[in-house]
Amino acid sequence: MSPIDSWDGATAVFTGAGDVPLDVLFVVVAFAMFIGFLVTMVRHENHAYEQMIAHTAVEKGPAVEGEPSAY
């Protein structure tokens, strides 16, 4: 992915510099990961709230160190 053959007169040196479609792809994938994070968080919240209201453990198995006991 190197955009340069030599450091003489180099300007933009990042991976994919000058290759706009590739750079756009990097941005789109990174942004999709960001959206994925938000979706994961919403699902985690919904699950955690439902479990708490149902008086059941949020996570299966024994509590790890520092984890609160099942509500």
Place this chain on the structure above:
Amino acid sequence: MSPDETLASMEGVITDLFYWVSIALMISIHAGFLAYEMGASRSKNVLAAAMKNLLTFAVVTATFFFFGWWFYNAFFQFPVGAIDAATAALPWSDDMGPNLTSVTGIFWGAFALFAATTGSILSGAVLERIRTSAFLVLTTVLGSVVWIIAAAWAWHPNGWLLTEWGWHDFGAAACVHLVAGAFTLGVLMNLGPRIGRFVGGQAITIRPHNLPLTMLGLMLIFIGFFGFLMGCVVYTNTGYLSIFGNPTTLSAIAFSTLMGLAGGIIGAYVSSKGEPFWTISGGLAGVISVAPGMDLYHPALAFIIAAVGGMLIPHFGRMLEKFEIDDVVGAVAVHGGCAFYGLVVSGFVLWGYPNVPIDGFGTPPEVNPLGQIGGAIVIAVLGFVPGYLLSLGLKKMNMLRIPAEVELAGLDLSEVPATPYPEGIPITTLKEQDAVLASDDSFDPTDQEVTV
């Protein structure tokens, strides 16, 4: 390399270093917000508050790369007059990555920290009852869209508030503090108070679980302010400029910052009768109050303006309580209230200061009250409307607030898989009207009674 080339190269190196230090110092603002909000929470929400702060930093920084920086470069003329010039700020341009001839990254970094700071102002106000996911959506919009449009209008060398109205706001009172305070007010109106905060129309104090931690957090924010204000200065190889192009010095900012801190703390102490939360918040109130003119104020005048700002914040806070608005950390009062007050005052105190000519725009009007007050109103509306509408939309989708059962039990028992104090913490309880007990689980408190 010729002497001129050497000088140009050194300017790039020093510019990089100057804002690098600014960024590092500004991160202590986030350490401060984190400590402040953990302390202000009840012990059942401590880690949720911490996670919210940590994630604010992450989401605002990332989205500020994806689209925030572009807004700054695209929107400085009202409403969208410069979109063509903003292609260099798109996240796939040659300037938006390692580039041996560009210092864009260091400016982007400083602005990203400003963005995260603005997003964090919302964080404390909504503690203990907002869904973290909803908060992150809101803080992303505030930090990577709303604030940066406000900055493009009110904190840009060619921003329209400067070129058209003669605007002056050295320390970003409007685009950081006022816009965040107004946005926060809009969110709080839809979010509602914590359970038990208001009973029968009466405000009930919900005590922070660790006020000393809150106070330490604010001290960290004070440190961070020196990085923040360092980032408000434009470094050149011929001296420092404000972002509006007038010459200034870090010496000027040292006078105003320290006298602002001092005045705000003293003013808030007097007004709150020594209440620790408001007193230390007074430091913040003082700096925000003097921010618009801190490159120009006489230090004693800065002290006076800051002291009045500090005196005002408890009153702002009580006024909000009358409308049953639960602002846990006083963000609307301190950031929104003092920024608006400081901008109004600056219109009169700075009246007549000339602005410098701008290539392509001529010479802007001199600083004047109508420009400062009008600009403050514009920025307040710019903050309030999206905050209110977006939170209203989230509320309609039932995604804004956590369920009541979870709120009563605490977020640390549900969505955070850890506990902050597994061995418990000592508590201080009121036994009866004329006695105070200091107790924990390890000794008999009846032996330790202290009569007051």
